[in-house]
Amino acid sequence: MFSFKTLVTIFFISVFVIAVRCWDPYDVLGLKRGASTSDIRRAYKQHAREWHPDKNKNENAESKFVEINKAYELLSDPARRKLFDQKGVVDDSLNRNMNNPNTGFGDRGSFFSEHGGFRFQFKMSEMTAFHQHRITMRGYENLISPQSQNQPYLIFVYSEWCLMCVHVLPMWQRLVEDLNPIGINLATVHFDQETELAHKLGGKRGELPHIVLVMESRISCYKDDEFSTVKVIEFIRSRFSRNLITAINDQNSEQFLSGWKDNKVRVLLFGKLELVRLRYLTLAFKYRSHAVFGYAQLNIEATQTLSEKFDIPSKLDSLFLFHEDRDKPAARLSMADLPYSTLKDVIETNKYLQLPRLSSQNMLDSLCPPESSNVRRRLCAILVTDDREEDEEAREQLRQFTRQFKFSRDRIAFSYVFREKQTEFLRALLEDGKSPTETTTHVVIVWRQDIRRLSYSWLSQPFVSGVDNWNSSIEYLHRTLTKIMGTAQPLAHQTVVKELVDEHAQGIFGRITARLVTAAEVLGDHITRQELLAVGSVVGTVLFIAAVGYVMTYLVRLEEETIQKKNKGVIQTPRQTKTELKLHELRSETYNGMVRLLKPGCRTIVLLLNNQSMDILIPKFHKAVWPYRKNKSLLFGWMNIDRGLQWYSRLLNLALKNVEEDEGTDITLDSNLVKSKNCVGTVISLNGHRRYFCIYHARHPECISDSGGKRMQSMARRLTKSNHSINDPSGAFMGFDDTSLEDSDNSDVEKGDCMKSLDDEQPLITNGLGLQSQRASTEFVLDGLSNWLDRLFEGTTQRYSINYWPEFGNF
Numbered sequence: 001m002f003s004f005k006t007l008v009t010i011f012f013i014s015v016f017v018i019a020v021r022c023w024d025p026y027d028v029l030g031l032k033r034g035a036s037t038s039d040i041r042r043a044y045k046q047h048a049r050e051w052h053p054d055k056n057k058n059e060n061a062e063s064k065f066v067e068i069n070k071a072y073e074l075l076s077d078p079a080r081r082k083l084f085d086q087k088g089v090v091d092d093s094l095n096r097n098m099n100n101p102n103t104g105f106g107d108r109g110s111f112f113s114e115h116g117g118f119r120f121q122f123k124m125s126e127m128t129a130f131h132q133h134r135i136t137m138r139g140y141e142n143l144i145s146p147q148s149q150n151q152p153y154l155i156f157v158y159s160e161w162c163l164m165c166v167h168v169l170p171m172w173q174r175l176v177e178d179l180n181p182i183g184i185n186l187a188t189v190h191f192d193q194e195t196e197l198a199h200k201l202g203g204k205r206g207e208l209p210h211i212v213l214v215m216e217s218r219i220s221c222y223k224d225d226e227f228s229t230v231k232v233i234e235f236i237r238s239r240f241s242r243n244l245i246t247a248i249n250d251q252n253s254e255q256f257l258s259g260w261k262d263n264k265v266r267v268l269l270f271g272k273l274e275l276v277r278l279r280y281l282t283l284a285f286k287y288r289s290h291a292v293f294g295y296a297q298l299n300i301e302a303t304q305t306l307s308e309k310f311d312i313p314s315k316l317d318s319l320f321l322f323h324e325d326r327d328k329p330a331a332r333l334s335m336a337d338l339p340y341s342t343l344k345d346v347i348e349t350n351k352y353l354q355l356p357r358l359s360s361q362n363m364l365d366s367l368c369p370p371e372s373s374n375v376r377r378r379l380c381a382i383l384v385t386d387d388r389e390e391d392e393e394a395r396e397q398l399r400q401f402t403r404q405f406k407f408s409r410d411r412i413a414f415s416y417v418f419r420e421k422q423t424e425f426l427r428a429l430l431e432d433g434k435s436p437t438e439t440t441t442h443v444v445i446v447w448r449q450d451i452r453r454l455s456y457s458w459l460s461q462p463f464v465s466g467v468d469n470w471n472s473s474i475e476y477l478h479r480t481l482t483k484i485m486g487t488a489q490p491l492a493h494q495t496v497v498k499e500l501v502d503e504h505a506q507g508i509f510g511r512i513t514a515r516l517v518t519a520a521e522v523l524g525d526h527i528t529r530q531e532l533l534a535v536g537s538v539v540g541t542v543l544f545i546a547a548v549g550y551v552m553t554y555l556v557r558l559e560e561e562t563i564q565k566k567n568k569g570v571i572q573t574p575r576q577t578k579t580e581l582k583l584h585e586l587r588s589e590t591y592n593g594m595v596r597l598l599k600p601g602c603r604t605i606v607l608l609l610n611n612q613s614m615d616i617l618i619p620k621f622h623k624a625v626w627p628y629r630k631n632k633s634l635l636f637g638w639m640n641i642d643r644g645l646q647w648y649s650r651l652l653n654l655a656l657k658n659v660e661e662d663e664g665t666d667i668t669l670d671s672n673l674v675k676s677k678n679c680v681g682t683v684i685s686l687n688g689h690r691r692y693f694c695i696y697h698a699r700h701p702e703c704i705s706d707s708g709g710k711r712m713q714s715m716a717r718r719l720t721k722s723n724h725s726i727n728d729p730s731g732a733f734m735g736f737d738d739t740s741l742e743d744s745d746n747s748d749v750e751k752g753d754c755m756k757s758l759d760d761e762q763p764l765i766t767n768g769l770g771l772q773s774q775r776a777s778t779e780f781v782l783d784g785l786s787n788w789l790d791r792l793f794e795g796t797t798q799r800y801s802i803n804y805w806p807e808f809g810n811f
Helices: 004-019 025-029 037-051 061-076 078-087 092-098 124-131 137-147 163-167 169-182 195-200 229-238 253-257 278-286 301-309 340-349 361-367 389-404 423-428 467-485 508-526 529-566 591-596 614-628 641-659 712-719 723-727 729-734 785-794
Strands: 110-115 118-123 153-158 185-190 210-215 218-221 245-247 265-271 291-297 317-322 331-335 379-385 412-418 443-448 453-458 493-496 603-609 634-640 683-687 692-696
Touching (some): 025 037, 124 153, 137 185, 137 195, 163 169, 169 278, 265 278, 278 291, 291 301, 317 340, 331 340, 389 412, 603 614, 603 641, 614 785
Parallel strands (some): 153 185, 265 291, 379 412, 603 634
Antiparallel strands (some): 265 317, 317 331, 453 493, 683 692
């Protein structure tokens, strides 16, 4: 809701606009009232191109261009345009003031008038407070988004013609003064100049101003209707994790201070307020990867013992920082008001344990940064131990060594590593062949020359714990380190290492949970109540349907179980299901359906037989085509050759005519030359749509295993040259008499097993093929059909094309 001051301001704006005739943006763009948005945009582009100062040399071009921009900004905003249409137009004096740089519509100065003793002033120069913190898309992606991992950013989206933006300017200036000193950066985005960034942050033209908080590259939108400093600070506080600072009392203080084995220091804050101050939250957020924070309220019974133990001033805020020693703080600070910069300096100086563990690559980069210069090199003394209590004594003695000998951390850093958790890193330090076979409690000196390459030297004597070995281990370590640091000589060995394993990385379950929480927060920030209700309605409907389906399934299962119990004593004969393969007879009644009217891609496979061979060949044919019964594009049948001999003869005649049609030879074959006995056992594949067929026969050239293949085209060519060639025995493969084939370069021939000749007939293929005359019974004529069917579906059989399908009947 608007405050009283805002309502008064709006009232006097209305009174002033009504009192004078004002400048008309429609006239500036050459439009009439009621013009559409597309007309306004088109007129603006036209006038902007015409009056652009870089293209128009008129002395008034710059002022005219500014006037055009102002007119377009007003008319492109539906709310402001509607208000303008209701209040009328502005006086010509205001139009003249548009060209005056000292007016309120320019970038400098102010436009004011007085009405009824009340002075109204609208200062565009106040926008400079927003301009000072303005960012671009590049600045957001390269600077703000990466830095938001450790520092929150509050971003304000504004526009120059946003009256509410001017109204909340004092609030923004106070936020800048209050939040900048406690670690929260502020930035602004000009909606009209950085539209893409404004939309990325969730800003909309009709909903300005728009405030967002960016933390860990996540964008959280401020949704409260009231813009006030208190509300914005509450919004910022709500974005921090609840586990960021632990509430400490007398019961859990020992456990909190003893948790340093997670490789993080402990920061204990004391304050008089029950609510944790915002500066402590930003501090804990910044150093959450190095320290664990706790907060204890002073002057209450739950923290009285703790306050007495560390002698905490009751009227001051205090900070205590602990390393491995939970009874003696490494740093302490007490002030009436702890400045954020002082807190940051204290933690920055003591953010590592006295003997930190190399638990991640970031830790290694911080403790042992790469340095290529041999003079400025920074060494690292790493103690190799196991993650067990037995090695804790050796680690404690190394801590005492660092306290006893004050080596500069700029020259050498002491740390330790768990052997079983950083196996790849240690394996690279053992490749020289001169490393100790047992690395536990050994110290290795490391100098990182770049990110991957380092030099190292193993100390020959292990850092043995115990009272008896303490003096010798300390003396040897001190002597070796002093020698190495006193010379610029390189270390003994060099190697290339991989990145350290992040021991603090979340498991798969933790990552999934974090992603779900993040997704819930994003949805909560970007989904309105109405949208949430719509989604909930859809989800509820789906769940209801699923529940009803489950109930119905459960009832059906109960009914089935009841029926099974009733029929438990009844013996039921199971029904056998068998897939059938029907063989259709090819005759005049079925000819059109089986051949002529076949759909594209479909074929009919027909067996030729007579009455004597029917009982023998049909079972064999049925068995051969059984594997193809589920193919919907195939139709299987048989034809009595005694009935269809005329049709078959006509079919062969058309095929022979089509072989050498380009030579113009007219071939006429006498159907009496075709003998029905020689056709028994023939299988033809008919493609009704493309008008071609393929032939299988026991003596077909495609079944010859001898050297007499590839003769089909040569035989057909000879048949078309003269009429007497029909008496040539080379046509026997189609049912003619004896055969004598020649080689052909164009035929597609597959080799197969030779078969015996039919009973009481001359052999279909004789000496011309290099085969001896044999007698074949009807039982063997389909033995090669399975192989031929395989080649048929592979497309390697010979195809005989015809111009049309002949009639089925007598000719």
